[in-house]
Amino acid sequence: MKKSLPYGHQWIEKCDIKEVAQILGSDWVTQGPKVEEFEKKVAKYCKAKYAVAVSSGTTALHVAYYSAGLKEGDEVITTPLTFAATSSCLVFLGAKPVFVDINRETLNIDPEEIEKKITKKTKAIAPVDFAGQPCNYDEILKIAKKHNLLVIEDAAHALGSVYNGKRVGGISDITILSFHPVKTITTGEGGMVLTNNKVFYERAKRFRNHGIVKYPQKGGWYYEIKEPAPNYRLTDIQCMLGICQLRKLEKFVTRRRQIVDIYNKAFKSVPEIRSIKEAGRVKSAWHIYPIQLALEKLSAGRKEIFERFQKEGIGVQVHYLPLHLHSFYSNKFNYKKGDFPNAEDYYERAITLPLFPKMKKSDIDFVIKTAKKIINNYKK
């Protein structure tokens, strides 16, 4: 089989490689001055007061939830339509993920469903900006304030997105980012915790680094362990790459938006394909481009159509099998099929097409042409 076009891909250029190579020859290959520089730059871009760089988006979630004080027995309201990490990091701390269904248009958590699930044990809401599109934060923050809950935003898809004139990263109590290669910018593996709250910030920094607190007045060697914690540090090598990538963030976002625009226009005339609409007051950095198939109008199921895309050389994906349908969640929390009909209906129809800034015009044309050919083939 020929090399297929992936659904997402990093864009690393000569300038990135040159600057990262310089770090390899420096004194700092673990956590050094570039970590702080990268944190400051991301915080400034997002208009957040504090930033803590960590080893992945997943560890950023673990750090964020820990810093917010989540513990055994707490409940956190989140969406079933997300990557495993949003929820598994809650389970690491003994907290319970309480899913609520998505809005069928935006595919984000439905604020109208949130209040129904709030109990005495609820401590936080963990919304996910699906595909890059920020959630309805006016509503979510209002509910959080009314019930005294924290909002911990999983913005792994949404660095560079804007809600109501505000950049993602400066909206919620705590926001996490991922720098995995398919995300907006990359550090190889990497993530970031953003907050305006000094207490959360200090807890995050401590949790990233073994729970260590230094007391220089007691001696240069002296530190205390305040709690047992992992090593979730990011390296100067990775942060140098992050700094280079951050300079290109706006260019990346513009290109992603252009490609989405081209796709949307091309599929407008194809009633069997439904694209995600950008909600009002929102500018999405578009992390992925999931289409939804009008299966009623097609003679084949999603699986057959998915496999056809793969055979044609298009590396499609499905984002995501809703979390409540995974065996762990049904076994441990009794979730079952039928619990969240909107998330399930979306999932049954979803196929993610390639979207990344380095795509050439010929790649985009190839995806559109192939998608139209496949749909035509299975038209009822």
Ligand SMILES: *Cc1c(COP(=O)(O)O)cnc(C)c1O
């Ligand atoms: C990618 C992703 C994560 C995890 O990030 P990693 O850097 O891969 O650990 C968490 N949540 C969502 C929604 C993601 O897409």
